[in-house]
Amino acid sequence: MRKLLGIVLVVIVLVFIGGYLFVINSGTNYEFNITSSDVSSEVRVVFDDMAIPHIYADNETDAMFALGYVHASERLWQMDLIRRAGGGELSEIFGKDMIENDKYLRTLGMKESAEKSALEFGKRGYGEVRDAAEAYLSGVNSFIEEGDFPIEYTLLGVSPQKFILEDLYKTAGFMGYSFAMAFKNEPIIDWMKNNFDSTYMADISVTLSNNTTIPVNGGVGLPTSEDAVSISDMVMKLDARLPVPQFIGSNSWVISGEKTKSGRVVFANDAHMAFASPSVWYEAHIITPELEYYGNHLAGMPFPPIGHTLGHSWGITMFVNDDIDMYKEKIEGDKYFHDGKWLDLDISDQIIKVKDSDDLILTIKKTHHGPIIKDNISMWWAYTKYPDNLLNEAFYGFSRAHDIEGARRSASMIHAPGLNIMYGDSSGNIAWWASAKLPIRGDSVDSKIFIDGTKSSNDVQGWYDFSKNPQIVNPERGFVFSANNSPEEVDGVHYPGYYYSGNTRASSIKDALSKDKSDWTIQDVHKLQLRNYSPVYDKNSRMLVEYILKNESEDLDPNNFEDLYKSSFDLIKDWRGTHEIGEIAPTIYYRWMYATLKLALSDDMGEEKFKSFTPTFVCENTFPMLLENANSPWWDDINTEKSDDASEIVSRAFKAAIDELRDSLGDNQNLWIYSDLHRVTHKHAMGDVKIIGNFFNVGPFKVPSAKDALNKLEFRLNDEVNFEVFSGPSMRIAIDFSDVENSESVIPTGQSGNVFSEYYANQAEMYHGGSFRKQRMNESDIMNHAIGISTIKPEK
Incomplete structure (x- = not known):
């Protein structure tokens, strides 16, 4: 024994x-030391205390090779996933589970567009951009050739393929897709417009043209919008299964020196994305005799969408312009009807490779509008339709710009996805450009609903010149800001988009910066970035409370409430919209909000359509509009003989919410703590796999705040008493141009994508605790905090 x-x-x-x-x-x-025939002189890479590489090279192409090499060494798995998502090639490594995702993503045309853009890259007079991109890819492939792959490949039993120029555009395509909100919103909006009259639609928050005539039925050969609602359901279901994060919002503001303590420009940016592990951004500092910048790079992209030099900074938010139109086509066999003629559908077959299975042949049909995505619905998308994809040239230009005019030129190159480019510099300039190629649509066209594809007058007629895009340079008020809010009209034209609820985050920024305050600092910026309050919650809860106080029904009178209802009502009555750790009132508010929406809308819409509606931006934007209209027809329950009013529905919803919380969490109200339910886990692509999932995931963390607060932490409202956060700030940057070398940032997990690295999740506590760290640019500071020094030398 x-x-x-x-x-x-x-x-x-x-x-x-x-x-x-x-x-x-x-x-x-x-601390690697390698040689390569792809560099012409020695490159030194110094990794600081956050594992951020500071790349010292004698020329740009050598620096870009090193960037590709170190980027792949930390994020190869992530780079591979995103390019595969953009190309509809996930099944090749995940097998049959991803076939439906691949079929959908391939149908959208991102792979085909990437192939075309790669062929044209460098032929437009931007040879230096292609040289830099190819050097980056050579660095990535050099790491792949070493065969030291991340553990994810071992677990799946696959190996990464080398990267080519086409992959840059697949990644860009997926970025464009993740910005596009029409897929999730337009089908359900169209269905509602066809099923509810103007008295109902007046309280639904979506901008629709007054002169648009919508037929009640689809017409001969056209599908009814009832059939097409499944597009929204399909997209949301498939998106939920994607193993890569998507963009979902963003905040940024730039303050002129007149309003700052240092007298110099202060810049802030926090782009919002779905949380994941590893984090979205890879930071790197490039230094050559002619060039120096500190950039936030997307996986597989050589040029940073966000970054700064010692002289200027640039950042992004989602423009959320409507760059997709969905058309109802009249199709018979392999032909479709347009402008009085029957035309041939463009039909092609594509091969989808499937791990451990036979290849799949996917047949894609297109009209001149774009691919048929379901039944008779085709999709026109600015990303694939605009003739020139200059996204790489634009991002390259931002980091190499010498002045505000150079930055503006780069902003003007972006066609899609729509981005708000935020800018500040050491000369005191501040600017905001809404960057996208905006389509010119006919006066009778409403891009928020399905369009009759048989009429040529409904086709996109061209593109506005960039000078017509919304933009502001050096405004008198002393600041620019963007938080996915609706821009002002330009020459009487308001560009349609999916702008956020009441511009709440934008209003919070504007109100803060408009105050008589002229001593803004980085610390003040951080406080604003971490704000867990929004006036929309305060306003909504007050309206809900007022409805209960007005109720004349004896059993719904708060004075007659039993103990649990009464204590809950007292809590929410005094709540002012804060979302701090340990609070209980937000838990009550969100379940009350959901119960109110469900009681008001689901009887008219039906349970299934209500479930399709609730995840959309339109639903949450609709809530305050509904509360403000006590006479809305939505308030009447069509399942009862009597006429219900808003007060009765809101009161019934309150009691239903408290009953639900008691059933789910018990009758001890002290256990209804918001932050116990409002948690975030940074999930890995394999995070749902039993046994190994928790090995890769980071978290969970109990977190404060909510969607409409500046510290935007978003969850989905549904039948579950659970506020699991799925998206939020992907970084929080603050730069004062009086001390650029000590600018600050933080990301949600860590710089490394290697689960065995101590830098895989070392920033998570910092991020969720509201702390920050330096973005080092001073060489002596970098060396004092170095964890390793590596070299890449030319082969002899």
Whole structure:
């Protein structure tokens, strides 16, 4: 027995030692020394205390090679996933589970567009951009050639393929897709317009042209919008299964020196994305004799969408302009009817490779508008329709710009996805450009609903010149801001988009910066970025409370409430919209909000359509509009003989919400803590796989705040008593041009995508605790905080 125990002990020790050695050897190497025929002189890479590389090179192409190499060493798995998502090629590594996602993503045309853009890249007079991009890809492929792949490939039993120019555009295509909100919103909006009259639609928050005539039925050969609602359901279902994060909002503001303590420009940006592990951004600092910038890079993209030099900074938010039109086509066989003629559908077959299975042949049909995405619905998308994809040239230009005019030129190159480009510089300039190629639509066209595809007058007629895009340079008020809010009209034209609810975050920024305050600092910016309050919650809760106080029904009178209802009502009555750790009132508010929406809308819409409606931006934007109209027809429950009013529905919803909370969490109200339900886990692509999921995931963390607060942490309202956060700030940047070398930021998990690296999740506590760290640019500071120095030398 003693001998057996000894053997078991030895085995355990050997396993432990083996595991320890595996972990040690699997970590990222921050002190490598390699040679390559792709560099012309020695490159030195210094990794600081956050594992951020500071790349010192004699020329740009050598620096870009090094960037590609170190980027791949930390994020190869992430880079591979995003390019595969953009190309509809996930099944090749995940197998049959991703076939439906691939079919959908491939149908949208991103792969085909990437192939075309790669062929044209560099032929438009931007040869230096292509040279830099190819050097970056050479660095990525150099790392792949070494064969030291992340553990994810071992677990799946696959190997990464080398990267080519086409992959840059697949990644850009997925970025464009993640910005597009029409897929989720237009089908349900169209259905509602066809099923409810103007008295109902007056309280639905979506801008629709007054002169648009919508037929009640689809017409001969056209599908009814009832059929097409499934597009929204399909997209949301498939998006939920995608193993890569998407963009979902953003905040940014730039303050002129007249309003800052230092007298210099202060810049802030926090782009909102779905939380994931690893984090979205990879930071890198490039230094050559002619060039220096600190950039936030997307996986597989050589040029940073967000970054700064010692002289200027640039950032992004989602423009959320409507760059997709959906058309109802009249189709018979392989032909479609347009402008009085029957035309041939463009039909092509594409191969989808599936791991451990036979290849799949996907047949894609298109009209001149674009691909048929379901039944008779085709999709026109600015990303694939605009003739020139200059996204790489634009991002390249921002980091190489010498003045505000150079930055404006770069902003004008972006066609899609629509971005708000935020800008500040050491000369005191501040600017905001809404960057996208905006389509010119006919006066009778409403792009928020399905359009009759048989009429040529409904086709996109051209593109506005960039000078017509919304933009502001050096405004008198001393600041610019963007939070996915609706821009002002330009020459009487308001560009349609999916702008956020009442511009609440934008209003919070504007109100704060409009105050008589002229001593703004980075610390003040951080406080604003971390604000967990929004006036919309305060206003909504007050309206809900007022409805209950007005109720004349005895059983719904708060004075007659039993203890749990009464204590809950007292809590929410005094609540002013804060969302701090430990609060209970927000828990009551959100379940009351959902119960109110469900009681008001689901009887008219039906349960299934209500479920399709609630995840859309339109639903949450609709809530305050509904509360403000006590006479809305939505308030009457069509399932009862009597006429219901808003007060009765809101009061019934309150009691239903409290009953639900009691059933789910118990009758001890002290356990209804918002932050216990409002948690975030930074999920890995394999995060849902039993046994290994928690090994890759980071979290969970109890968090404050909510969607409409500046510290935007978003969850979905549904039948579950759960506020699981799925998106939020992907970084929080603050720069004061009086001290650019000590600008600050933080990301949600860590710089490394290697689960064995100590830098995989080392910023998570910092991020969720509201702390920040330096974006180092001073060489002596970098060297004082170096964790490793590496070299890349030319082959002799």
